[in-house]
Amino acid sequence: MNNQFVTPILTYSEPAPVVSDLWLDELADGLTEHGWMSQNVSSRLGAQLLAGLHSEVQILDRTEALRKAGVGRGSDLLRDRSVRRDKIAWLQGVTPVQADLFAFFESVRVGLNQRLFLGLKRFEAHYATYHEGDFYRRHVDSFQGRASRVVSLVLYLNEGWEQADGGVLQIYNRENNDEVCGTVLPRDGHMALFMSEEVPHEVLPANRTRYSIACWFRCDEVPLPL
Ligand SMILES: O=C(O)CCC(=O)C(=O)O
Numbered sequence: 001m002n003n004q005f006v007t008p009i010l011t012y013s014e015p016a017p018v019v020s021d022l023w024l025d026e027l028a029d030g031l032t033e034h035g036w037m038s039q040n041v042s043s044r045l046g047a048q049l050l051a052g053l054h055s056e057v058q059i060l061d062r063t064e065a066l067r068k069a070g071v072g073r074g075s076d077l078l079r080d081r082s083v084r085r086d087k088i089a090w091l092q093g094v095t096p097v098q099a100d101l102f103a104f105f106e107s108v109r110v111g112l113n114q115r116l117f118l119g120l121k122r123f124e125a126h127y128a129t130y131h132e133g134d135f136y137r138r139h140v141d142s143f144q145g146r147a148s149r150v151v152s153l154v155l156y157l158n159e160g161w162e163q164a165d166g167g168v169l170q171i172y173n174r175e176n177n178d179e180v181c182g183t184v185l186p187r188d189g190h191m192a193l194f195m196s197e198e199v200p201h202e203v204l205p206a207n208r209t210r211y212s213i214a215c216w217f218r219c220d221e222v223p224l225p226l
């Protein structure tokens, strides 16, 4: 066979992400005590998995396979550029890196249920890109009382992100929504975790392309409008 035109396939053979009981305890404590937390999970996920996810979102971005994100779902979907400007693509969990990431999300779902009795039934996740100047104004991820999205997890895929690059995730106090109580730099392998309904948050304008995966753990069995 003439191999001249065979595209090389990236080999991906990283061990599965590491999830321990102690770490799940930490996540549960963070959610209970403050409603949110952030952490560097690079060593849990591994460099190859992070690099693989980064290259997937970069390909999607370059081929313009990402779509303008909206607020709401179905017939309620609004694409209001004054609220959010990111572009998204839903993950299906079928590529090897997505399958490993989904296994990781599933361990988090089960671990949080065991500790907090949240009744999380499933999760959904999308890639997001914010290009220069893009933002997402202050919001919560679920309408109060709908309990569809219960816990939000955002994983960042940006090497060498500095304060000057903008695009920080700003977290507001769940008791006093006007008070900023934390910021998270969207650095490669860092993750933010928070209660979807309770914790208002905002993505400040990015000064360069910003990649992430947002995942929501949900209580409903079937997709409902947010
Ligand atoms: O990317 C982030 O830091 C947060 C994104 C977000 O709030 C959302 O997609 O709902």
Ligand SMILES: [Fe+2]
Pocket: 139, 140, 141, 201
């Ligand atoms: Fe959000």
